[in-house]
Amino acid sequence: MTSAPTGPVLRVGGAGVIGVFIAHLHERPHSMSSSSSLPVYRTVLTLLVLLLSTVFPASVATADTQDAPTTIWSLSPAATDEQDERVSFRFTVAPGDSVEDAVELTNFSDQEVTFQLQAADGIVSESGTFDILRPDMENEAAGNWIELDQEQVTVPADDSVTIPFTLTVPENATPGDQPAGIAAAVSTSDDDDVAMVHRVGTRIHLRVDGDIMPVLTVDNLEVDYQQNWNPFAPGTATATWTVRNDGNVRLGAEQLLRSSGAFGIATAEEPGQPIYEVLPGGQTTVRVEQRVLPLFALWSTVELAPQIVGDDEVDAALSNATGQVVTPAIPIPQLLIVAIIAGAIWYVVTRKKRAKKKFAAAVAAAAKQQQAESAKEPDQLQDA
Template sequence: MPLTTTARRAAAVALLAVLGLAGLGAAPAAAGTAWTVRTAANDFGADRRNYGYTLDPGGSLTDGLVIANPGTAPLRLSVYAADAFTTEDGRLDLLAQGARSAAVGAWVRPSRPDVTVPAGGSVEVPFTLTLPPGAAPGEYLGGVVTAPAGSGERRGIRIRLRVGGELRPRLSVEDPRVGYAGGGDATVTYTIRNTGNAVLAARQAVSVSGVRAGRIGDSPRLLPGESWKVSVPVHGVTPVLRLTGTIEVVPLLTDASNSIAPLAAVRATASAWGVSWGWALPAIAAGCGLVAAFVALRRRRASR
C-alpha cells in the first residue's frame, strides 16, 4: 500500500517498536538495549511522552532530549532530526539519517551532531525548532533520533508540530472500482488520499448493490499528501445485470489531547457488470446459436 515515493521508501529504515504504530514516544529501558531517551523537563513540562508544539511561521523555540546510558562503557551516538512517514504496513516511521527531510527534519537542529554518554550517566542535548517565514499552515510529524555509528538500531521521540494558520482536514476517495468474480463474491478497491493539511485516519464502509461488506478497520493515520490503497471483499452479492459499489469514508481528526473528532463523510461509487465471463460467454454463445438457427430457418422457408 504505497504511501510515499519509491525514493523515500528506499531511504527509510524501520525504527524499533518504540517508534512504531504505538507512536513515536520516549523509549523505555528494555532487555538488551544500550541506551534510553526521554524528553527534557522544562517549561514545556516533565515526563512527556513526546514533543508537541504550536508555532507560527517564522517562530522559534528550544527544547531538549535526555539520553541515558545504563551500560558500563561510554556510548557515542549521532543525534539528528527527520521527517515522519507512514509505512506500507501502516506504521509511523522516520526517514533514515542522511535522507532529505522537507519539514520537521529540516527545521529542527540539535545543538550537536553527536554525543558521548558516560557509563551509567545521562546527557541532555538541546535542540532548536525554527520555522521559515513561508512555512505552510497545518500539521507535521517528525522526530529527534539517536543512533550509534554503523548500527541500524535507533531510539527517538516523536515531534508533532502544528503550524499556525487555517487547518483544512480533507480526504478524497480516488480510483473506485468494483470487480465481480461470480458466485456472489465482489471486490471493491479504492485509494484514500489526504488532500488537506491535517493528519487524518479514515473510518470506512463499503457496500455493493445494497449488500454491506464486513467490518473494515480504520485506515492508519495519513500525513498530508499520503495515500492508502484499500481492497474490500463483499460476499452474498446478487448477480444483477449491473452492480454498484458505494464507498463511504469518514475522516477522523485527532487533536493534541488525543480526542478523535469524526468529520463529514466522503462518498464515491463505481459500477461493474454483475455477471462473470465464465457464465456469460456460454450464454452469449447459446444466444448466437439460436439466432443463427432462426435465420437459417427463415431462409429455408423463403426458398420454398
C-alpha cells in the same frame, strides 16, 4: 522508529542476544569437510535470521557486537517544570517564530557509548506506523527547521545526557501539521557480512499556525468481481481504493464499503479497516473483500468518515468523502441453470406438440381411409 539499513541488517527486538549469536556465526571459521558445503551453510544461516527476526520483532533499541556487550538506550523529551512525563513533543508555532526544547538520551548499558543524532521529516510507513526519513534521504520540511546543539553525543555508562534543540518555522511555511522527529542511532559492524544501524527516537507534533483544512478524499476505487461457480452462493467482490489527505492536518478515518444490485437490491455492507493516521499530502491504499450476489451489475460505494487523531485539536468541520463505481457481475452459473431449465421445458413442450400433431395426423389418415372404404361398399353391392 525503525533501523536504517547500511548493508545486511538484523533488526533486534525482544532479545539483544540474537545480534551476538548471528555475529558469532559469521565469524566462526568454516571447518566443513568440503568447500561445497559453504552455500548450504549460508542458506541455513539466512533462514535462521528470518526465523529469529519473526519471533523477535524490532521494539527496543539494542545493539551488540562480539567485542562489546549489548547496548540499550532510550530517547525521550527532557523533563520540564510543567511536564515531567512527555512521550512526544507538541508545538504550535507561528511562521517566523522559534521554540526551544531538549531531548534526553539515556544509556542503560554498562559501557560508554557514542550516539549519532538526527532530526528528520516525519512519515507514515506502509505498515501504518510513524517513522522519520532515513539519514540518506533529504528533508523537505520540518526536519530542516530543527537545529540540534549536538549531532554526536557520548553518554557514560548508566547515565543520561540532555541535548537542547531549536525549532524555527520559516516565514513562508505552510500552515497545518508538519510532522518531524529526532532519533539517536548506534552503528555496529563486525565484518563485511554484518552491518547494523539501530535507531530509537521521539516524535515531534508540529502545527504551523494558520487556517486549518481537514480534507480526506477517496480515489481510484476499483472492484474486481469473481464468480462463485456454486450457483447458490454469492461471489467475491474485491475493492481497492486510495485514501488521500488533501488537507493540512493529519486525520484518521472510519470506512464502509456498500454494494448492491440495481435499485439497492441485495445490499451488502463491509467495514474497512480503520485508518489511524494519514499525514498531509500522504495517502494509503485500502483493500476490502465482500460477498455479493451477481445481479448483472454491481453498484459499489465507499463511505469515509474522517476522525481526529489522538489529542489533536481540529477547529473545522469534518466532511465525509465517498467514491462510487459500477462493475459487471454477470451471474454465469445461474444463467446456465436457467438455460438448461428453459431448454428442458422447450424440449418437453415441443415433444408434446409433435406427439399431438402426429396423433392428429394418424386420426385424420384413419378417418380418410374409413371414408374411402365406405365409398367402395355401394359400388360392390351394385356389381353384385
